[in-house]
């Protein structure tokens with residue numbers, strides 16, 4: 166995973182190089198959108214990906230032979246942190262970080278050749294079709310079926326909460342091809358073009374007023390067997406592989422640090438004319454408490470990276486980091502809500518202007534607060550993370 | 562038998578408001594566009610006007626039903642069980658109390674409200690003026706008030722005919738009445754987080770508002786103060802009603818939702834979370850019922866108790882909302898569930914009729930000490 170010459174690498178110089186690049190190449194309007202907590206869609210994400218690709222940085226987490234940077238873990242971490250500090254958009258993570266590592270490990274030569282280069286170039290947008298109405302925390306109980314007919318699978322069923330399905334070209338989906346004694350058996354991974362006949366996307370209206378997630382219905386959708394990743398019925402193991410591969414995904418505390426800085430700036434601006442108010446003092450105090458906690462989680466992330474680099478066991482630290490960082494994000498979201506709420510809570514949507522990202526200045530902090538409730542739900546809910554922790558702590 | 566919240570103000574008014582609001586909520590939840598929702602709210606307002614709700618708290622002499630705050634509380638509580646996106650408390654509760662401060666001058670308007678010909682939004686300067694942005698300021702030019710800046714987030718009945726503004730001009734309490742198409746002001750409409758319609762009024766740099774004074778002086782000051790307190794109280798009533806309904810919805814959901822081959826309600830950690838919510842609810846419900854009793858007797862108006870209640874209930878409501886969204890998982894994030902709409906209603910509570918900082922400042926300003934009697 167890590168290059169043996171990591172001692173010879175000047176990480177500070179690398180950090181500066183990334184920062185210089187971000188500041189000179191990331192378009193001002195994109196950074197502005199990130200600073201303004203605007204919803205970024207396909208276009209924004211892919212256009213930034215194209216720029217990174219042109220610099221050879223399309224895939225920080227891929228090996229060189231597939232067009233990745235081949236960086237060691239420390240450099241990947243510095244890259245993520247610095248990009249976030251510079252307010253650059255996140256890269257299309259579902260493609261680059263979720264499905265690509267699985268493709269690289271388990272895909273055929275043809276599949277890699279077909280799917281990886283367009284991901285790198287920022288030409289194809291992917292979504293993740295795992296969750297179903299009956300399969301959330303208990304993902305293994307998924308029911309969407311794929312029945313083999315010749316060299317095709319016929320897919321029927323439904324996915325839910327599919328982020329970005331309405332803008333995606335491709336979905337990597339978990340489907341059931343058989344029923345075994347364990348429900349984790351018989352699950353298969355398929356790559357499904359979103360323009361397939363019989364596939365319908367229905368938006369889900371969420372409390373934040375934004376359109377991010379969808380239901381996806383499959384009515385006899387025919388998917389070539391060539392679009393199957395790895396073996397039939399073995400996809401649960403691929404999911405586990407991904408988890409171990411990205412087990413420190415949550416160690417990237419850069420978004421947290423970025424949100425802290427932004428919250429501090431916004432609160433100072435919002436209370437410019439009332440610096441002596443007790444409400445302002447209260448908000449500042451809460452920001453300081455959050456910052457104190459963030460110091461810890463940041464250090465935890467760094468220690469965990471060193472543990473991986475030195476091949477020491479990680480234990481449950483990824484659950485600890487996920488719990489801490491999702492809670493801290495929500496703490497900052499709430500400070501944001503309290504800062505602007507008195508001015509904009511009563512003016513959430515403007516009549517006569519229903520555009521996304523429109524509305525009163527500051528309303529994005531309300532969107533952020535509402536959207537942020539999901540941070541403790543997706544990616545392994547807080548309760549599920551605590552179950553994992555407790556199991557490890559009690560030894561059963 | 563699992564939990565079902567018992568009303569604080571049981572009776573016909575509660576029942577009919579609960580039924581009415583539930584029916585409209587189901588229809589409203591299906592509509593995504595603001596225009597369509599506004600049309601449906603208009604229909605709802607017409608229907609509730611026909612039922613006589615706007616006249617409930619208006620004296621009989623002015624053509625109203627002559628009811629008290631308890632009647633308003635019953636309606637508001639019933640409607641809040643379905644997170645009604647209607648500005649009931651502010652229009653049928655706060656508005657008439659504010660207008661009462663105008664004495665005879667307010668009579669025709671009260672009569673219009675009772676008859677259903679007038680729909681009045683009630684703005685109160687300290688509540689609906691944000692210190693950030695362009696706060697409203699007012700001066701006298703002779704006998705005419707000159708207003709600058711504006712007021713924001715005033716709850717507004719569908720197709721309002723008038724806006725009542727309670728404010729102070731150079732230290733004197735004044736009640737202004739503007740027609741909703743007065744060209745001296747700019748009006749903007751929004752939906753709040755919980756989808757209720759609101760109104761902003763902008764007066765711009767300095768606007769002379771000739772012919773808008775309905776009343777001025779001490780009685781008006783008293784009415785503004787009373788209206789603020791009643792607004793805070795009715796917000797507490799709504800919050801507790803929404804919590805009770807949300808608790809019921811959450812328990813039902815956890816009983817029905819199966820993950821890992823078992824209903825979620827069998828997981829001890831979730832049971833405890835629900836038990837924690839029930840404790841919060843029980844405490845706040847008792848507090849509001851006690852305030853309701855004290856409000857009914859004019860000699861014991863619980864001024865400090867109301868400030869304390871509103872000081873506390875905003876944060877409690879938000880925690881309640883966050884916990885129930887979490888308990889619903891992804892479903893908690895959708896507009897489709899009544900539970901999520903109730904949670905959004907609860908998120909608004911902190912920002913209505915003064916947040917914690919506002920009520921804390923009032924308590925402090927009265928020289929209140931933590932050890933003083935409530």
Ligand SMILES: Cc1cc2nc3c(=O)[nH]c(=O)nc-3n(C[C@H](O)[C@H](O)[C@H](O)COP(=O)(O)OP(=O)(O)OC[C@H]3O[C@@H](n4cnc5c(N)ncnc54)[C@H](O)[C@@H]3O)c2cc1C
Nearest residue numbers: 293295296301302326327328539546548887888889890891
């Ligand atoms: C905004 C958003 C975006 C998403 N994007 C995607 C996507 O792109 N692709 C995709 O496939 N999925 C996506 N998801 C789905 C996400 O993975 C699920 O929401 C998550 O797995 C939780 O499942 P659930 O919503 O069904 O909640 P449930 O599993 O029903 O959980 C409900 C509650 O019960 C708790 N709970 C569940 N099991 C236990 C237990 N054993 N012990 C204690 N408590 C428990 C949960 O923590 C939660 O509080 C997204 C979700 C959201 C909200």
